[in-house]
Amino acid sequence: MKRFMMKYLMLNCKEATLLMAKKEEGKLSLGGRLQLSMHTSMCSFCRKFEKQTRQIAKESPHVHAEDSLSAAAQEKFLRLIDEHSTN
Amino acid sequence: MEEKVTKANPQNWVSLYATQLYQYALPRVDDSAIAEDLVQETFLSALKGLDGYKGEASEKNWLFTILKNKIIDFYRKKTREESIMNIPDLQSMESDWFDKDGNWAENKMPKDWQAADNPTERKEIQKLINWCKEHLKELQQHVFTLKYMEDMESDEICKVLNISTSNYWVLIHRARLKMRDCVEHYWLKN
Numbered sequence: 001m002k003r004f005m006m007k008y009l010m011l012n013c014k015e016a017t018l019l020m021a022k023k024e025e026g027k028l029s030l031g032g033r034l035q036l037s038m039h040t041s042m043c044s045f046c047r048k049f050e051k052q053t054r055q056i057a058k059e060s061p062h063v064h065a066e067d068s069l070s071a072a073a074q075e076k077f078l079r080l081i082d083e084h085s086t087n
Numbered sequence: 088m089e090e091k092v093t094k095a096n097p098q099n100w101v102s103l104y105a106t107q108l109y110q111y112a113l114p115r116v117d118d119s120a121i122a123e124d125l126v127q128e129t130f131l132s133a134l135k136g137l138d139g140y141k142g143e144a145s146e147k148n149w150l151f152t153i154l155k156n157k158i159i160d161f162y163r164k165k166t167r168e169e170s171i172m173n174i175p176d177l178q179s180m181e182s183d184w185f186d187k188d189g190n191w192a193e194n195k196m197p198k199d200w201q202a203a204d205n206p207t208e209r210k211e212i213q214k215l216i217n218w219c220k221e222h223l224k225e226l227q228q229h230v231f232t233l234k235y236m237e238d239m240e241s242d243e244i245c246k247v248l249n250i251s252t253s254n255y256w257v258l259i260h261r262a263r264l265k266m267r268d269c270v271e272h273y274w275l276k277n
Contacts, residue, residue: 012189018260025241048197053267055202056216060235063213063220065113065122069106073123077101077130084134085097 011039016046020053095140095149100130104147108154114217115158115232125161129154155237159247162229166248184264197267200274211277212270219269226250227262234259 011019016039022028023036040046105126112122132153133140140149184195191197203212220231229248233239239247245255 012185013191014185014189017264018256021256021259021263027241045191045196048199049267052197052200052271053263055212056263056266056270057235059203059209059213060216060231061238062209063114063217063236064110065217066110067113067119069109069123069126073109073126074101074105077105077127080127081097081100081130081134084131085137 009035009038011035013039013043013046016040016043017049020046020050024054024057094142095133095137095146097130097134097137100133100146100150104150105130107147108150111151112154112158114220115236116161117221117228121161125154125157128157132157158237159233159239162233163247166229166250195264195268198271198275200271203274212274215270215273216266218273219266222269223262223265227258227265230255230258231262231266 016036019028019032019036023033028036040050108126108129109122112125113119116122116125129150133150136153140146144152184192186192203209220228223231226248230244233244233247234241241252241255241259244250245252248255250258
């Protein structure tokens with residue numbers, strides 16, 4: 001019985017990392033959140049995963065290219081704007 | 088009764104915003120010609136909507152809002168055209184990342200890295216994110232882009248990409264595993 005309870009209550013790392021994605025969106029039930037925090041309190045790998053993934057999420061909206069827009073494209077846009085604003 | 092409004096000034100758009108818009112669009116669509124097209128469409132839509140622009144948002148934010156909608160439209164069309172498509176098989180992940188009991192596979196266990204706090208480090212992480220994202224498989228990449236770079240919610244993403252919720256969670260789970268692993272790999276090399 002005890003073993004059954006443990007198996008039922010304890011997540012493995014694969015399940016825990018999936019639930020983290022759901023938690024991030026507020027789509028995890030109270031039971032799920034308890035199971036998850038029980039797992040992360042004991043698993044340093046999953047703690048690292050959660051922290052590092054959060055950092056990636058935080059930086060992702062700021063990703064931008066450094067390539068500049070070609071002069072040809074800029075000229076084309078200028079012409080287009082000119083054409084379309086003088087009718 | 089007269090209200091003072093900021094007027095949009097299309098003649099300045101190219102010099103002020105074209106490059107910024109392009110640099111935003113490019114990593115989100117991963118194709119320079121498409122990114123250029125989206126910027127062009129953004130300007131054209133803005134010109135059409137000029138009468139509706141009341142100066143409530145700054146001109147720049149207004150143009151970015153239009154561009155972001157263009158990016159979402161791009162994904163909507165793309166996945167319609169790609170005649171659905173390589174939904175990943177849902178089983179294959181186990182063996183790559185976790186052992187048979189669902190615990191971390193030995194070579195995939197997250198390592199320690201120091202947090203990126205200062206502007207230089209953050210920029211470096213952002214570059215790695217961009218690089219690693221390009222190496223995700225197609226649908227994982229779409230999901231990652233919309234979720235993390237465009238800050239959309241899963242329900243909306245499922246609609247845009249025309250995928251089921253359960254497929255979404257598999258895709259985002261896998262994208263998160265791969266992205267973290269890839270960023271770690273190159274971050275620790277530096």
